Each structure stands twice: as C-alpha cells, then as structure tokens.
Amino acid sequence: MRHTLSKLLGPISAVLVILTIWLGLFVTPPDVDQGELVRLVYIHPALAVEALYASVGMAALCSALYLWPRTRSMRMDRLAASAIEVGVVFNILTLVTGSIWGRPTWGVWWTWDARLTSTALLLVLSLGYLALRRVPAEPHVRARRCAIAAIVAAVNVPIIHFSVVWWQTLHQGCTAICPGLTYKIHGSMGWTLLLSFVAFTTCFAWMVVSRYRIDVLRDSGHDGALDDALEARRSEGVPS
Amino acid sequence: MNSGYVIAGYVISIGTLAAYSASLVIRLKRARSRSSQESER
Numbered sequence: 001m002r003h004t005l006s007k008l009l010g011p012i013s014a015v016l017v018i019l020t021i022w023l024g025l026f027v028t029p030p031d032v033d034q035g036e037l038v039r040l041v042y043i044h045p046a047l048a049v050e051a052l053y054a055s056v057g058m059a060a061l062c063s064a065l066y067l068w069p070r071t072r073s074m075r076m077d078r079l080a081a082s083a084i085e086v087g088v089v090f091n092i093l094t095l096v097t098g099s100i101w102g103r104p105t106w107g108v109w110w111t112w113d114a115r116l117t118s119t120a121l122l123l124v125l126s127l128g129y130l131a132l133r134r135v136p137a138e139p140h141v142r143a144r145r146c147a148i149a150a151i152v153a154a155v156n157v158p159i160i161h162f163s164v165v166w167w168q169t170l171h172q173g174c175t176a177i178c179p180g181l182t183y184k185i186h187g188s189m190g191w192t193l194l195l196s197f198v199a200f201t202t203c204f205a206w207m208v209v210s211r212y213r214i215d216v217l218r219d220s221g222h223d224g225a226l227d228d229a230l231e232a233r234r235s236e237g238v239p240s
Numbered sequence: 241m242n243s244g245y246v247i248a249g250y251v252i253s254i255g256t257l258a259a260y261s262a263s264l265v266i267r268l269k270r271a272r273s274r275s276s277q278e279s280e281r
Contacts, residue, residue, distance in 0.1 A: 010261075017257070021250060039246045043253050089260050093253050100249040203257065210264040217271035220278075 009206040016199035020046075023192040031189075037104060042192050044097040045175060046200040048119070051094045052157055054204050055087025056122065059129075060154035063147035074219070077143035080150050082211035084129050086204060091123045106170055114163035115171035118156060125153035 024042035031038035062080035065071040098116065099109045110116065129149045133142065164173045175184070185193055 017254070021254065025246070025250065036243045036246050040249045043249065047253065086260075089256065093256055096252055097249045100245050100252075104245050203261075207261065207264060210261075210268055214264070214267050214271045217268075217275045220275060 006206075006209050009202060009209060013199065013202035013206045016195065016202055020192065020196045020199045023188070023195065028188045028192050034105070037101060038189070040097055040101045041175070042196045043200075044094065044101060045193070046196040047090050047097060048094040049197060050200050050204040051087050051090035052119070052122065052160055054201065055083045055090060056126075056150070056154050056157050058083040058208070059087070059150040060157075063150040066143055066147045067151075074139065074143065077139075077146065078212055078215040078219075079208070080147065081130075081133060082208045082215065084126050084150065084153075085211055086207040088123065088126045088130065089207075090200075090204065091119065091126060095119060095123065111170055113170045114167040115160065115169050118160040118163050122153065122156050122160060125149075125156060129153060 020042060024039050028039070028042070030036050034041075059080040062076040062083065066073065066076035066080070095116075098119075102111070103109050129146060132146055132149050135142070135145075137145070163169060164171055183190060
C-alpha cells in the first residue's frame, strides 16, 4: 500500500504541476496592479514554502529525533539529508523567481532586504550542511554533527517568516493567508494559488522519498561491501 | 514586455525541477542495479 502510494506520488505531482502551469499561464486573468507579472505568484510562494517550512522543518524535526536517544536512527539522518538537498533546489528557485519578479516590479534584480537576505542565508546554511555531510567521519559522528547543523539552520526560518514584520522591507507582508486565517485572494487566482501549494508539496514529497531511497540503497551496498571485506579479512587470519 | 519575465520564471523553475527529477530517477536506477549486483554476489 505504502509502496503503491509512493509510486503514484511522482505521476500525481507531475499532473498537478502541469495543471498549475496551465491555470497560471492561460486561465487566470492578469492582475489590475501587477498585470501579467501576477502569474509568477503562482509558483514563487509555493516554492518558498517548500524551501523554508517543508524542507528545513522536516530536517530539523528528523535531526531532533536523531539526537533524542530513544528515537535515534539512521533513517532520521537520511530523511534530514534528503529534505535539505531537495530544499536547496527549491531555495535557489525561490531566489531566482523572486529576482525575476523583482526586476520589473522594484526595478532591481536584488536588494539587501531582510526577507531576501535571510532567505539567501538559509541557502548558505543548507549548502554548509551538505558540505558537512561530505566530511569523512564515522556515520553516527557525521549524523550527530549534521543534526546540530540542521537545527542551527532552522533557527533562521522564524527570522525569515517574521522579517517582513520586524523590519521595514521592500518585500510585501502576507499575500494570501493572513492573520486570522483570512484568505485574501479569490476566484480563479485563489484556486490556482492553492493548487500551486498542493502541487509543489507533492513534488517536494516525491523528491524527498526518491532521494531517501537512493541513500538507503547506497548505504545497504556499502554495508554489504563492508561485510564482505570483514569476512575476507577474517578468513585471512584463519590458520590453514 | 513583462510576459518575458513570466516565461523566464516558468521555464527556469519547471526546467530545473524536471532536470533534478530526472537526475533522481537516474541515480535511483543506478543505486538499484548496484544493490541487486551486490546481493547476487
């Protein structure tokens, strides 16, 4: 059942993303203020949600579970690593699509605004996490180091979220779901925006599951190779 | 004029996600074949 669901996740996410593109580019009307540029809003916030909350949130949760002795498992470490790697892709796309939207709207590709800078900092922290994974170490030592790094990176998420409230920023405040859970975008624009969140969340989930499987298969291969090497070494030590 | 920015945003985003997805599928297939070779040995 679980295997079938994860197999379906890829095609479902592809269909949902294609539907979002079709609605975003061809069905929804241009905005009164933003004109055609509003179409970028159907991808940028959804990419950002995956990069910030889904990726780093999942990595921080799995890392905390790894550090907790009762729930310590290499599964948690692998899941955190998968979430961060996929999150890096989404974070880069968040910055790129934001920059493409910012050029005609603000007149600049980039500005050292609190929201933009803190998001870029998260990308640097995520890349640092991935670099830390490549430092040679015992698997559990590496997992512990990386778990701490993921939790440190997660501290940046509330800073990114509240940056538009705490500081004067060029980036607008809440766009869709505002305090009191009021939904500010209606009609086909609202539905397309909601669909984009579902589509990119499904896409993110499929990517994390696939990335996790690669790690499981690779590690099982390594373990097998290690067992073979140990067996060969033991047989060398046996007197004939 | 602005539709150029929109098209660029969509092409870059969807293109990157498609390329990354393809890389995951290829890596998964390689890992599977390597794992099955290991188990055969």
